[in-house]
Amino acid sequence: MASHQVKFDPKRVESIIVVGGGSSGWMTACLINSRLNEGGHNPVKITLIEAPDIPVIGVGEATVPSIRRTLQAIGISEKDFMKGADATFKSLIRFEGWNKDEHFDHPFDRRERPQSDPALLSWLAKNEVGGEAFSNQFSILSNTSTNLLAPKALGWPDYQSTFPYAYHLDAVKLGQVLTEFGINHGIDHKLTKIEAVNLNEAGEITSLVSEEGDEFSADLYIDCTGFSARLASKVMSETQDYSDTLLCDRAVTMSVPYEVFRPDHILPYTSAKACDAGWLWDINLRSRRSLGYVHSSAHISADEAEAELRKMEGPHADAVEARHIRFKTYKRKQSWSQNCIAIGLADGFVEPLESTGLYMMQFAAQSVADILRFGHRYTPETTHQFNRLMQNLFDEILGYVALHYLTSKRRDTQFWIDATRDERIPHHLKYLLSEWKRRPPHDMDLLQTHRLFSLESYEYLLIGMGFMTDGDINAKHTAFDNSDALRKCYAKLPLHEDWLNQAIG
Template sequence: MVQSVLIVGGGSAGWITANLLNAHCRRTGRDTRIVLVESPDIPTIGVGEATVPTIRRTLNDIGLPEQDFLESTEATFKTLIRFKDWNLGETYDHPFDRRPRPQSDTAAIAWSAQNGLPFDRHFSVLTQLADFNTAPKSPRHPQYQASFPYAYHLDAIKLAARLSSFGQANGIEYRLGNVVDVIVSPEGLIAGVKTDRGDDLTANLYIDCTGFRSVLLGGALDVPVRSFEKHLLCDRAVTMRVPYDVYRPERILTYTKATAREAGWQWDINLQSRRGIGYVYSSQFLDETAAEAALRQYEGAHSDELEARHIRFASGKREVSWKGNCVAVGLSDGFLEPLESSGLYLIEFAGLAIANMLADFESAPQATMRYYNRITNDLYDEILGFLNLHYVISNRRDTAFWRAATSDEVIVDDLRDRLELWKHRGPGQFDFPGADRLFARDSYEFILHGMRYVKGATHSRASIPDLSQVVMKARAELPDHEAFLSLVERAAEARKLS
């Protein structure tokens, strides 16, 4: 029986996992003790500020009210990513909605042959609403529900802090301490964890959330990393927080900006009281000093006194995520890169899967481990191919980075044949095996058509949907993004006064 779970490490990975496990055990009547031990000295990376729509299900499963979440994490809405200069001089969107529903193959194929009709503006309502900065929901909608799919921009450090207090209030045991020793049994299982506070912590199942250090799975159990660096060249980021009292943009946007740069790309994300910006780049083509200078030049003179933070990462994944009685979640298992906001999703996926496999692990541990490792490896490979797509189909050859990032040897093998097919037709229903994908046909359509990769014969425009009435109705019924955020702020102030 899994009577106890020890989660080593906090941050987003530790606290999302702990709360998902705790909520599952409470719902199913499992009497499982959940303990989280966190270092007081090691800072969280905490740069992941964008999410995908599954975060709503995760927070709802945990039981954190949406208003509470919006207030405590400085969250704003995210409805799409707006890509600029991935083809030089061009802009396109990857929104969360795809019209019409159900998908029309005829419409997609018809569009792909048209000249000058942007796919996003003809097949997404959210792309058009983003131009008006319309919120995807109104205060009348139930929590975590709306007429349109949406996610959030958030402060990941504040998310971890709120989930920490929420989890402890709901029975998760909390310890502070640095891990000084991991005991491994002769059978290759974790037998206990010692901290510098004198704690000897034991459990039936150990979850490694120690970030890139991977103290349990990578360190104690010596599980090697499978590198993705051949396919994803970026391995550095320089980030900055820009408070609105230093510089406030004209609008708090409902989308992430992803702008291609000479040696990578740059994000720009709007929260309630600040923006988060970051330049993701390849150290083969740019050094830290030049990357920081480029970020400050982009932001302007008001950034001169702001602190810049440099982060090193490697794209890759542990060969297995679950070995013996230890599972790695988040950065301790693997990392791709910040593009398309998959980092928090991988934590959500792992936490939910582990919670639902506790009973399986008790009855058939080896089969459970093999199955979990297979689906997790498949998920990483799926996301790897999608991220790789953004680079390899670019028409940019203007810098050494882009010549390398678009070279034939960088293409993921699983993507190669499909790219050959997609030159002549749009992606079809049989191009994406697997039921539970993060990025499926809709997402590929927006990237492929947005970057003008698909060619084909001329078709009639009759298949292109007219979304004007839907857009008009949504604009009449939904508030402006800043107006919605003002309501959140007023509700928070009223609660403090009551």
């Protein structure tokens, strides 16, 4: 194995160019701007360049709770963000049809975990695993979501609640909100397409050239140009393909405005329904529903997938257009090399089953801001550490998403037969999967310090899916009862729609 050479050669950063005006470009630029330029004077000049004629991907509607921290760090109010981005609350993901007809939840909260968790062991010893029963006992949000309640009361401060919560949002509108916010807070915005990337002999970017022939240079370049990875594909072109782990490579999507069809309620959760050749998302925003069938092109054609989506949605889908998106499950081998960093789709992608795209991008942007915050400089050692962090995060997300297929008992179509084969199991999960057949996961299984998915997330998935069946768990019965906690929540939390109407208008 080649040894990593540490050379202390700090690079100072007084100017940054972010290329790309999608969610990752604007979130990265706004977050770094708020972190490095707080306090009025602007020691770091930030420019965002976006091509007016290359559209953003425009999907990315479900998030995880840490988005609240990011938006708060950027400095935008919760009300302005929710109003501008057509946002609603997300308390959990409800998985339907992944195992027989039952559904199970992956909520963001979990009852307090006492040491060795006697309540969990007692529950496992007494109950049949599988379905919604587990989250009903161990999560308040699972119960409040079924009753269509918001995860926070009216009047509670911005981004705060007793419970962790996230949002559903319109990715295009989020971009518009952040564009206005970023420009008002000093980000220099240029609308032009980058045609050429000039490198020096060492492989560093020296300048970018626009289609009009204008030249732009900075100390650091952040590539947020989506799957095209316009800069990163020149500086650190090597990528790793993970399509042997996850088979889905396309999505057909639709937006159903409420003028066309208004469901009875705006749900405070994402629905992920398993289908013959993939799965379907159903996300309720303020003014429309977003639907998408994520599928494997080796198992269903684009036309068949669209027909299946339309059939599931019913006659009102006739009035709306469908959009087809190709994607790849991949990761750039280096996220940061020389003076170029790839963030967002330019760095990698895992299908959106656990809403992780925006999280990966926030995590990267936050880490870059943390690195540059003190002294505005970086070293080869910093970039090495950043690359390790991003690869670890990617591996964790890939593994957790793959577990949804690997723990399912569905074998009713060729897709499910292929998606659940042992050869799909990522290396780091091989041993754990056999362990988790007979015992719940524990902290020792998940050694990384930076983790997106907690132990509780693994429990909700493995128990909800009915995977843990070989165990012989001996536990004393520990009585517990969540009815008191639920009663208090029902008294405090308003209906999701009432919260939206009263707080956002």
